[in-house]
Amino acid sequence: MADTTDTTAGGVAGDDTRPISGRTGGKASGKASGGKRAGKNAAATAARSGSTGPGGPSKGRTRPDKSTGGPAKDAPATTGGGAGSSRTAGEPEAATATPGAPVDGVSRRRLLGTAGAAGAAALIVGGVAGATGAEAVRGKPTPLTDVGSGVVPFHGTHQSGILQPAQAHGHLVAFDLTGGTDRKGAAALMRRWSAAAAELMAGRPPQGDDSGVALDAGPSSLTVTFGFGRTFFDRVGLTDRRPDALEPLPAFTADVIDGKRSNGDLWVQIGADDALVAFHALRLLQKEAAGAARVRWQMNGFNRTPGATAQPMTGRNLMGQIDGTNNPKPSSADFAQKIFVPDGQQGPESWMAGGSYAVVRRIRMLLDSWDNLSLDRQERVIGRRKSDGAPLSGGTETTRVDLDKMGPDGALAIPGDAHIRVAAPANNRGAAMLRRAFSYHDGFLDDGAPDAGLLFIAWQADPLKGFVPVQRKLDRGDGLSRFLRHEASALFAVPGGCDEGGYVGQHLLEG
Numbered sequence: 001m002a003d004t005t006d007t008t009a010g011g012v013a014g015d016d017t018r019p020i021s022g023r024t025g026g027k028a029s030g031k032a033s034g035g036k037r038a039g040k041n042a043a044a045t046a047a048r049s050g051s052t053g054p055g056g057p058s059k060g061r062t063r064p065d066k067s068t069g070g071p072a073k074d075a076p077a078t079t080g081g082g083a084g085s086s087r088t089a090g091e092p093e094a095a096t097a098t099p100g101a102p103v104d105g106v107s108r109r110r111l112l113g114t115a116g117a118a119g120a121a122a123l124i125v126g127g128v129a130g131a132t133g134a135e136a137v138r139g140k141p142t143p144l145t146d147v148g149s150g151v152v153p154f155h156g157t158h159q160s161g162i163l164q165p166a167q168a169h170g171h172l173v174a175f176d177l178t179g180g181t182d183r184k185g186a187a188a189l190m191r192r193w194s195a196a197a198a199e200l201m202a203g204r205p206p207q208g209d210d211s212g213v214a215l216d217a218g219p220s221s222l223t224v225t226f227g228f229g230r231t232f233f234d235r236v237g238l239t240d241r242r243p244d245a246l247e248p249l250p251a252f253t254a255d256v257i258d259g260k261r262s263n264g265d266l267w268v269q270i271g272a273d274d275a276l277v278a279f280h281a282l283r284l285l286q287k288e289a290a291g292a293a294r295v296r297w298q299m300n301g302f303n304r305t306p307g308a309t310a311q312p313m314t315g316r317n318l319m320g321q322i323d324g325t326n327n328p329k330p331s332s333a334d335f336a337q338k339i340f341v342p343d344g345q346q347g348p349e350s351w352m353a354g355g356s357y358a359v360v361r362r363i364r365m366l367l368d369s370w371d372n373l374s375l376d377r378q379e380r381v382i383g384r385r386k387s388d389g390a391p392l393s394g395g396t397e398t399t400r401v402d403l404d405k406m407g408p409d410g411a412l413a414i415p416g417d418a419h420i421r422v423a424a425p426a427n428n429r430g431a432a433m434l435r436r437a438f439s440y441h442d443g444f445l446d447d448g449a450p451d452a453g454l455l456f457i458a459w460q461a462d463p464l465k466g467f468v469p470v471q472r473k474l475d476r477g478d479g480l481s482r483f484l485r486h487e488a489s490a491l492f493a494v495p496g497g498c499d500e501g502g503y504v505g506q507h508l509l510e511g
């Protein structure tokens with residue numbers, strides 16, 4: 001039976017899909033100046049890869065109004081601004097549209113940035129969460145300006161930084177609570193962090209912040225995501241409310257895990273399309289934690305810069321492969337069920353409604369060995385062409401993978417140990433996760449090898465039905481695993497988002 005893996009629409013994550021073709025730089029004039037800028041090819045590519053769409057450099061870029069500390073008047077709406085602030089056309093299509101496809105030039109990132117997280121989530125999960133999200137984006141188009149102007153709302157059903165395309169710069173940082181921090185102290189910290197994140201994501205320096213680091217920049221699609229590690233629950237006396245899903249991940253044979261760079265009581269994922277904006281958020285949250293929690297480990301990552309490619313494309317990793325193509329599609333009926341913890345759960349884990357579990361792995365690539373492989377061999381290790389990401393069974397990047405296809409030599413077109421064969425949901429009882437990674441490079445090791453690879457982040461409603469079974473399979477029979485070392489590992493419960501006035505984790509800490 002041929003593989004039924006659906007490759008018809010693009011990945012959500014790991015994609016850099018921001019079109020630059022025909023970009024206008026769009027002054028923030030209230031018109032969607034980038035509206036028609038993506039050409040036919042760009043639109044087609046975006047349709048499969050999760051588009052985002054700031055235009056080129058702009059004189060009318062959005063930035064905080066320094067006199068008031070609020071957003072400049074040309075700033076895009078930040079929270080719940082969807083109604084009346086976004087696109088006019090295509091709402092019905094938007095609800096059913098291929099995720100990521102620019103609709104009248106208004107990209108998915110734009111929709112996410114203007115619909116409000118709840119609306120955006122409803123929009124992109126389509127029928128799963130209901131089509132009401134489409135209503136939230138009805139209204140006047142907002143201008144597409146530049147990279148700095150991208151806004152993602154902090155408040156909503158799900159936390160940000162899961163469904164949005166991975167940004168150009170990322171910081172992953174884990175904290176341990178200090179000895180004296182109890183449940184009340186942890187709640188106060190989450191309240192401070194949530195308030196600061198909401199301000200930062202709106203492009204406003206939080207009260208009392210005069211660091212100036214991000215002063216001239218817009219929000220740059222900043223997202224801040226908070227998670228709780230297994231040990232958090234012991235520290236704050238809530239062991240009875242710890243989800244079973246936070247059971248430690250099993251050891252895998254290819255693991256060379258450094259405990260000091262693994263796990264942690266709290267986790268913060270920061271992503272932004274500007275390095276200073278990302279650092280500013282990191283530094284501010286670290287300062288807010290003073291006395292309550294201290295940094296346990298930190299990792300820095302990156303992706304392709306928005307607009308770096310001539311047309312929207314799925315991003316590449318440091319092995320040069322197009323990575324993210326076959327992520328679960330928000331348009332598929334079971335997307336929400338596979339990625340998010342459902343509402344209406346009774347019992348001690350009900351606080352996780354709308355949340356997700358993040359598996360974080362620092363995976364070093366053995367690039368010297370990899371680079372010694374011929375192109376043909378590299379492609380057979382993955383099962384896809386390097387140039388355009390097309391499966392070796394034929395077609396283009398988005399063509400359905402045919403695992404049964406035989407080559408002219410009578411052998412399987414996609415080898416038995418190819419990464420996409422071993423990892424495919426069809427070969428893992430439907431196990432699926434949303435991969436949203438950052439690349440990293442931390443210099444060179446003593447032997448001259450690059451200390452570089454992937455900050456792999458997998459999102460799922462239950463790690464035992466997502467990452468764990470797939471990694472078990474990969475650990476045993478994956479051609480790619482020979483070129484990888486898993487050097488750090490962590491698992492976090494990432495609660496649902498919060499409403500204005502609330503904070504992330506409130507249902508746990510005050511429930």
Ligand code: HEM
Binds near residue numbers: 326471
């Ligand atoms: C540095 C490590 C890794 C690299 C470089 C890598 C690279 C890739 C590439 C190039 C693809 C094909 C394009 C795509 O569909 O995204 C792919 C697919 C995939 N990878 Fe990985 N991967 C890595 C680690 C992992 C891990 C640890 C897992 C899960 C435990 C995983 C799960 C998957 C899945 C589920 C697919 C889609 C398979 C399909 O249905 O076609 N990958 N990966």
